Amino acid sequence: MRFLAILSICLFVGFLGNAYAGDEVLAEVGPYKLTKKEFEAQLEAAPPQIKMIIAHQPELKKELVKRWVEISLFALGAQKAGLDKDPVVKRQIEEATKQILAQAYLEKEVLGKVKQQVSDKELRAYYEKHKDKFQEPEQVRARHILIAVPQNASKKEVEKARKKAEEIRQKLLKGADFAKLAKEYSDDPGTKEKGGELGFFTRSQMIKEFEEAAFTLKPGEISEPVRTPFGFHIIQVEEHKKARQKSFEEVKEKVKEEYLTQKQQEALEKALSELKKKYKTKLNLENL
Incomplete structure (x- = not known):
């Protein structure tokens, strides 16, 4: 119940009246009306986690309307x-009103206008610059088989692991299936069951050490046993x-995202500068 109360406040704070004209009314309390369009608009504007909860529990919609009635x-x-x-x-109402107005101003008069003004020509210019x-950086797709060597291993243990890795490599060179041998011998729990796929x-x-070996191999080639702090790796680049x-x-979408972020930041700074010139501002930070 407490969760529903918090959820309904998150959705409906500031929306206790002014219903959309000609819309179905879901609830009515005194002078307040909640219409279907208004309710759906609030759901659409809700944070992603709340949307997910409601999507999995659609019955919560009825409970939310009931909570709206209670809040009203x-x-x-x-x-x-x-x-x-x-x-x-009164002070709390003033602060809440101020925040709502500030958010609306930013969305409609500052940030929203930037979105409307962006053209393909500007985006292409930003891309070229x-x-x-x-x-896209150089990259490889590879598999590996790890024969683990403990950090404090003796020379005898290291040599035993190297020998085992070489034996596996020889099987591969003779045509054995890499994925099958990875599942059988690899000590890497993260890739073992995937046939060593990285x-x-x-x-x-x-x-x-691993990187240097992988990026010098040609597709299909199998490396010599490569020593790293984890042990010996046999690598095949695919x-x-x-x-x-x-x-x-x-x-294009990434360019647009970056360009919009830059332009919106510029618009925000410009709007703040203009508002500071228009309205007297005084800071007394020493009183903190």
Whole structure:
């Protein structure tokens, strides 16, 4: 119940009236009306986690409407008791109103206008100027079999592990299935059951010794046993992609996201500057 109360307040605070004209009314309390469109608009504007909860429990919608009724009743009760005249409550209402107005101003007069003004020409210009940010680095897709060696292993243990790795390598060179041997011999719990599959990775994502070996192999080649702090690895590269420049069409959405963020930050700073000139501002931080 407490969760529902919090959820309903999150959705409906500031929306106790002004229903959409000509819409179905879901609930009515005194002067307040909750319409279907208003209710759905609030659900659509809810945070992702709340949307997910409601999607999995659609029956909560009825409970939320009931909570809206309760909030409306309590609001009317507070007005009847004169609490809207209480200095503390009045201050809280002023602060809440200020935050709602500030958010609306930002969305409609500052940030929203930037979205409407962005053109493909601007996005292409931003892409050309920042091409280096939209490159696909060199990468390889590989498998490996790990023969683990403890950090405090003796020379005899190290040699035993190296010998085992070499024996497995010879089987592979004779045509044995890499994935099958990985499942049988690998000591890497993260890839063992996947046949040693590591997927694609770029430089600097792996330990130096492993990286150097993987990026020098040609597709299909099998490495000598490669020593790392984890032990001996036998690596097979399946695919090698060279670094390339991504086209504008490929990264258009990412370009738009970055460009909008930059333009919105500029618009925000400009709006603040203009408002500071228009309205007197005074800070007394020393009083903190």
